[in-house]
Amino acid sequence: MSADMSRTKSKIRGEALARRDAMDVDERIEASLAAADHLLAHLTIAPAVVSGFLPIRSEIDIRPLMMGFADRRARLCVPAIVGSDLQFRELVRGAPLEPQGFGTSAPGADSAVLDPELMLIPLAAFDATGGRIGYGRGYYDRAITDLRTRGHQPLLVGVAFACQKVDHVPHEPHDVPLDLIVTEAGLNIP
Numbered sequence: 001m002s003a004d005m006s007r008t009k010s011k012i013r014g015e016a017l018a019r020r021d022a023m024d025v026d027e028r029i030e031a032s033l034a035a036a037d038h039l040l041a042h043l044t045i046a047p048a049v050v051s052g053f054l055p056i057r058s059e060i061d062i063r064p065l066m067m068g069f070a071d072r073r074a075r076l077c078v079p080a081i082v083g084s085d086l087q088f089r090e091l092v093r094g095a096p097l098e099p100q101g102f103g104t105s106a107p108g109a110d111s112a113v114l115d116p117e118l119m120l121i122p123l124a125a126f127d128a129t130g131g132r133i134g135y136g137r138g139y140y141d142r143a144i145t146d147l148r149t150r151g152h153q154p155l156l157v158g159v160a161f162a163c164q165k166v167d168h169v170p171h172e173p174h175d176v177p178l179d180l181i182v183t184e185a186g187l188n189i190p
Contacts, residue, residue: 008170016125019163021058025052031161031184036065039157039182047117047155048073051088052080055122056103060183062120062159066091069118077114079139080106084156086143088114102135115147121178123160126128130177130190131169132158144176155179 074132079086081100089111095104125133162183181188
């Protein structure tokens with residue numbers, strides 16, 4: 001990544017996260033529930049394996065969305081950081097979680113590792129074309145590339161608050177675009 005591209009993405013990320021951080025806690029709760037309702041209404045049949053994420057800082061809380069998929073008999077998993085990669089470990093009610101760094105938690109190494117059919121992906125910023133900016137370490141890009149290399153084609157759904165939308169996300173060859181974005185405002189299908 002060029003230094004200019006890195007600075008541009010960092011600036012966009014910082015501005016979008018500042019808007020997210022400025023949201024009132026009650027507003028974030030209501031927006032999280034609305035986003036869950038939108039996606040569950042759109043995807044009437046749940047995939048067998050859904051990867052989600054446990055929210056950190058002011059991130060959208062997708063736990064209600066994940067429970068909606070669990071109610072439809074989907075197996076749930078969340079990413080665990082293993083070296084410089086993600087491993088999607090099964091999330092089972094009551095199983096202990098371990099710190100992963102960056103404020104995240106995941107099931108332990110003895111948990112089942114799953115290949116998601118639907119990936120709920122956290123976003124720092126996004127645009128209408130499916131462009132996304134994460135937290136800058138490329139974990140999801142590498143995980144998606146690995147899944148595709150092994151013959152899997154998960155549906156990629158970015159989940160964020162509407163205030164995180166930007167006019168344009170710069171794109172590099174390794175950046176994987178999203179198939180769908182859901183916010184409290186509804187669905188965006190690039």
